[in-house]
Amino acid sequence: MTMRIERDSIGEMRVDQNAYYGIQTLRAAENFPITGRALHPEFIRSLAAIKRAAAITNYSAGLLTTRQCTAICAACDEILAGELREWFITDPIQGGAGTSANMNANEVICNRAIELLGGARGDYAVLHPNDHINMGQSTNDVIPTAGRVTAIVLLGRLIGSLASLCRALADKELEFDDIVKVGRTQLQDAVPIRLGQEFGAWRCAIERDMARLRAVSDELAVVNMGGTAIGTSLNASSFYVSHIVGSLAELTGLPLRQASNLIDATQNLDAFVAASAAVKNCAVNLSKMCNDLRLLSSGPRTGIGEITLPARQNGSSIMPGKVNPVIPEVVSQIAFGVIGNDCAITLAAEAGQLELNAFEPILFYKLFESIETLANGVASLDHNCLRGVTANRERCGALLEGSVSVVTVLCPRLGYQKSAAIAKEALRTGRPVRALLLEQTPLTAEEIDRLLDPRGMTMGHAG
Known part of the structure; x- marks a missing residue:
């Protein structure tokens, strides 16, 4: 494996020459082997969109050259299209408020943009992850x-x-x-x-x-x-x-x-x-x-x-x-x-x-x-x-027919106590509520039919 040497404020590390990530991403991968999962694909897309928008804005402010902006945008477009995701190797759970994820994006975009400009990955004299990709930004x-x-x-x-x-x-x-x-x-x-x-x-x-x-x-x-x-x-x-x-x-x-x-x-x-x-x-x-x-x-x-x-x-x-x-x-x-x-x-x-x-x-x-x-x-x-x-x-109808719950609708006419007595007797004897009403109340058959109409009871009124 061909390696390149990269340096940061902690020291230096050997990085695979073929890798689009750099030293800060590699440190994060070593520090945070937490879930074994990758950053969410949509989160990676969001990072790429932010970096692209930042490049365009900084170019408009006169802080990036046309070549720099074009290369950065092209690298971001590849990520937005679903490419280069295998180089996002930081764990989603990480210390540092997300600095590792931010730098993973900065380094991948930077190294791909360097490549598009004709340079070699890791040659940060062409473009720098912090100075150019992260220009005007913070992890925060x-x-x-x-x-x-x-x-x-x-x-x-x-x-x-x-x-x-x-x-x-x-x-x-x-x-x-x-x-x-x-x-x-x-x-x-x-x-x-x-x-x-x-x-x-x-x-x-x-x-x-x-x-x-x-x-x-x-x-x-x-x-x-x-x-x-x-x-x-x-x-x-x-x-x-x-x-x-x-x-x-x-x-x-x-x-x-x-x-x-x-x-x-x-x-x-x-x-x-x-x-x-x-x-x-x-x-x-x-x-x-x-x-x-x-x-x-x-x-x-x-x-x-x-x-x-x-x-x-x-x-x-x-x-x-x-x-x-x-x-x-x-x-x-x-x-x-x-x-x-x-x-x-x-x-x-x-x-x-x-x-x-x-x-x-x-x-x-x-x-x-x-x-x-x-x-x-x-x-x-x-x-x-x-x-x-x-x-x-059929099951719905049979259960409804066998229930005594319909006596609730009788309360306004017969009162709670009489309605409860009829319900209890129907449960104890197994006799239909309708038959007990005909025997024990002055209600006519027509009134009972109207009161005990099941659909009517679901319409917000009694009878």
Whole structure:
């Protein structure tokens, strides 16, 4: 292996001559063998977009030559197209507030740009990772901004998955609108409800989640680029500070805005806490819905069995013919992970000190994981489960017919005590509520039919 010698403020190291990364990346790889995973691909793209926008802005400020800017932009374009990712070798969890990730990007872009200019990798007399690629920047504005851009992109994908799920729920809401069944509170018979109404309630919850996610995406669009080390814009030209966010917004197509107070935006991570909370809220709603799907489909002979979920795979290695609700199960497991990640994100944001939060790497690692796994789970729930749900109409009708929960509608006419007595007798004797009403109350058969109309009970009025 041919090696080159690189030097930094710590000393010198031998670096593979073929490597696009340099000494600072190599030190980070040695210092932080934590997860064994790479930086998120979208985060790498965000870093490349920031470096490209910075090069263009610094060129416009007269601080880079045409050749330098063109080479840097070409290197960034390759990364944006998915190339050179194997040279991003820093672990996503790292000390130094993300300096390792920032320098990994600086070195890869620099060495590729040097190569495009006809030089050899590691010849930093042609271009320098800090002086040229990182010009006008600091880890402390680059990494938070990359985190925000990445989160916005991933949240967009999650919102798209949720929108498709909402359409599936709306279709089932309409399809099952005519099926009246027993509603349940605390797993006990309550009052009638339409199966379509249950699906409609889930749809409403997911629509609220989508609104929350859109709101936090807008909050994340406020970035601290141009603030450099602590938000005072030290070492950045005034032109660069005024134009960098606009350049990045144009490049990414995102509605990015520069924070009105760059010091605040550099040290405080509350927008990420809000984003995590919105993702957690969504996960909670999804898991609750999946709990309901598992309960309503329980059986097939000895459970509630009002709906049937699509059979996706064998449910047991020992019990022939058993089929489990595996898709709702995996969504709940994702939700457990999201809830745990939210705790880590909260602690990371709280741990910031003075002008910087050093714990952004773990925050981003957990946030990206939460958003991405939830989006994947939603897509599976949509396509592998909800679209294939069928209603067991006869079972819904039989359970409703055998329930005494309909006596609730009698309270305005007979009073709570008399209605309760009829319910208890129906349960004790097994006799129909209708028959007991004819025997023990002055209600006529026509009045009883009107009062006990199950669909009428789901329409918000009695009788």
